[in-house]
Amino acid sequence: MKNDTRNEDQGRVSSELKGGCLWITLHRPAKHNALSITLIDQLHDAIREAADMPSLRSLVLAGEGRSFCAGMDLAAAGDDPEAMAGMLRSLAEVMIKIRALPVPVIARVQGAAIGGGCGLLTVSDFVISHPEAKLGYPEVDHGICPAVVAPCLANSIGAGRARALLLAGGLINGRRGLEIGMVNTLVEAEDLDEAVDALVSRLETGGQQALRVTKHWLNTIEDPDLDAMFLKGADLSARILAGAEAQERLARRRG
């Protein structure tokens, strides 16, 4: 099962079923899989299809090339704050959908996972990465507010660590990611596939409905209002992004 290439520049998302595991892969390697509008749209479609696959056991999120995902491609929205707001909202919605998937989700993270790309890690159940990976949320460096990821990150690594990480901006490596709980399994980069396969195999030994029940309740107990917080975070993030400080810093980056 493979989606067709739509537009090379904007990238594409592929879905490939390997046994009971669906691999959803971002393909925009020249841009470190930065999330274009096309990529986010195709990710929506791929996740929606996955949610409707009754025999699915697990799902892997991956990125082609040197990096998992370098974050939102804000250049795609030019200097149009409304387009940026639309992208943020769409990313928040795709994160809601990933978190709501009934099967365990594994993020296979090589190279960079930054900003919105790192946000995909917070809605995954497992994060497998390597010591030199570059992870984190440098939003405040660019005058942006990482509001979409904040609620889910606070749940997954704890509010105190989320606070210190998000306010510090910058990036951390995979080793530190493991220490603070952003990464669950750390292996050498060349062993990522092996580690992912081992986990997928392990998950296939569990009862399918039992895993679905457990995941449903983990989502529910963790925070029943999280979906609303994602959307509220997207609105807040869009508001800060439209402000003078963020626009000046983004313009400086564009050169």
Next chain:
Amino acid sequence: MSLVELDLGTTATITFNDPDRHNSLTLAMFEEIDAALGRVENEVDGASLLLRGHGPSFCSGLDILTGDDRSDRIESLLRSLSSVARRLRRLPRVVVAEVHGNALAGGCALLSACDMVCVEPEARIGYPVHQLGLSPAVSIPTLVQSIPAGEARSLMLSGRLIDGREAYRIGLAHHLADSGSELPGLAASICTELADKGRNALKATKAWLNEICGDDHDEYFDRTLEASIESSRTTEATTMLDGFWERGRGGRTKEAD
């Protein structure tokens, strides 16, 4: 000589300055902290506030040894502590703690209210106050946000002291200096980096984190504060504090001799 030094600027710095008493928190100290915080709050354009202490310790907690009218004074100290914790949490800047030596009870409560904590490896941190018949409940709202609930239970209920390395491991501290002598440089460099971040982005992010964590609501702060006050007024607390006070006075008389 003032008990608190204040530097204003992009990085504001509040330095506790009662080194002989390990910067223990007296009502006079709180008055100066209040005034200093008021001035920082009125400086609109700042990225961070650094909290640190002169002498051998960051802060050894509420000063419950000196003075008369003990139970009223403890109540006032607890109210001041709770108020400062809320103000640090809601200050529209990133609050960074530079923690060396002791950060005990009230001192630990202050660091748990900061956004980022830098420690030296040998720091001594914890809540050794049940032994005095007092409850550190006043610090629960910020501590349970700072570290996982299991760690918070273990730290508070046991009253054990942990060192800087352990604080870093459990997430109570976010930066571990290689040694005590490198701690001030580490904290200063963090504040320097913060000065380059988007100021509005920092404010919005902190406010959003506070909203997510419920730090804008006074209810938990109020209820845990009242619980600590109530526990300090019980017969048990009176008896245990009497014993502690006698031992403390004896110790200090000997020193004076």
